[in-house]
Structures are given as structure tokens and as C-alpha cells.
Amino acid sequence: MTQNNKPLIRSKDLQVNYGTFTAIRNISFDIDKGDFLAVVGPNGGGKSTLIKTLMGIIRPTKGEVETESKVKIGYVPQNVQVRERRFPASVEEVVATGLLMEKSFPKRITKRDLERIKDILDFLGVSGICKKPIGELSGGQQQRVMLARAMVSNPDMLVLDEPTSALDITMRRKFLEMLHHLNEAHDVTIVLITHDLMTASHYVTQVVHVDNRLLYHGAPAKYDPANLTIPMSGEKESQPKGGVVHGMA
């Protein structure tokens, strides 16, 4: 369990460089237990870089990330797609790998695990294909399998990088309702990178807008993308107007 007032993840003055290029800078904010956080911003704004840094996949060039040590995170990276049709793993096996991290040796999948996998695949509408090779699935089906893989270990926090980009509108809504349920009823903290804040806005409790810098962090009701000064190319130093602005130099 986490202590009440301690954030699950705290970022302080983060900067990430790729070579000489600075993808994100001056980013400081907290993710608290129970947040449903939407991370928005333009293509190339640094959203994926930011969450990979928060999860420790990328080391920041500057600044630091503090993570609550016991938090169990389920992560769905952006654009994971198996294009090799004969890739030697079935849907069920791919989802089962989401359980292996927490198992001690010998890592066996139990009958109960298989039932849980089936329930999640059922919910996501892909249980009928659980024996199929993952490479034979469409992009949207593969995306659902990756979601099932992230959810199967009952994480405290789900980090999802545009998880619904290949899903149809019905499945997208259903998926968001499921995230809402996990958030409300099971206190799962959600971090959702999305280009579709409209569909998610009912459920979201916090919005972060990142475009190289953190241009907004606050309640969705006060978020007004028209009121942010999005820096023009080559003018990354300009200051934003309006919004609840954090982490500015």
C-alpha cells in the first residue's frame, strides 16, 4: 500500500536529450494515487518520451523521477505490432507473459491464471482467437491483446500510450468505460496518452499538455488548448499564457 499523501510518481525538472536535440525540458509534476491522467499534446511533443522517463525506461539528461517503490505498473507501449505472421506465440501466451514478472521460479501458468486471461480476452472481444499466432491478428486485435497483457497482473497503475488508436469507436468507448471502472471501483491509477481527449474527457481527472515543456497540468474543465501558447518551431523558449502552468523555467 502507498502512504496517503505521497505521490506515486514525482518528476522534478526533467529534461531528456536525444543527442543534441532536447525532446522535453523543465517538466515537474506529480501523479497521485487514484488520478486518471490524460497526457495530450502534438505529434513529436514528447509525450512518449515523458512517460518512458517516468517509468525509468529512459534516463533523464537532467532532473529526477521519484517512484513509490511498491507500485505495480502495467504498460502498453505505442504502436506495438507483430508483423511476422509466424511469430511463435499464441494470443494466450502473449497475455500470459504479463503474469510472469510477478511469479517466482518455477514460472508456471496455473489454471486460475488461464481463467483470468480468458475473462479479460472475453471482455475485450478476442477470446475466440486465443490459440491463434499473434502475427495473424489485425492491428486492432493485436492492440486489444496488448491491453489484456497489461491488465492481467492487476496493476496499481496502468500506463497506456495511445492504446485505442487502432480500435473502432464502439471498442474505444467500451475500453474507456472499463478504465473508468478500474479507476473508480478499484482505485487503479490511469495514465492515458491520447489524441482523443473528447471521448475520454468524462472520465479524466487531470490533464497534462506537453509540447517540449509542460504547458498545462490541471483539471480537464479548465483546460483550454486555444489558450496555450504552443511554441513555434525554433521558438521553444516562449512562455505560455493562461492555464495552470507548472514547471516553467
Ligand SMILES: Nc1ncnc2c1ncn2[C@@H]1O[C@H](COP(=O)(O)OP(=O)(O)OP(=O)(O)O)[C@@H](O)[C@H]1O
Ligand atoms: N529514440 C529517439 N532518438 C532520437 N529522437 C527521438 C527518439 N525518440 C523520440 N525522438 C524525438 O523526440 C521528439 C519527441 O518524440 P515523442 O515520441 O516523445 O513524441 P510524442 O509526443 O509521443 O509524439 P506522437 O504523438 O507522434 O506519438 C520527436 O521530435 C522525436 O522525433
Ligand SMILES: [Mg+2]
Ligand atoms: Mg508517442
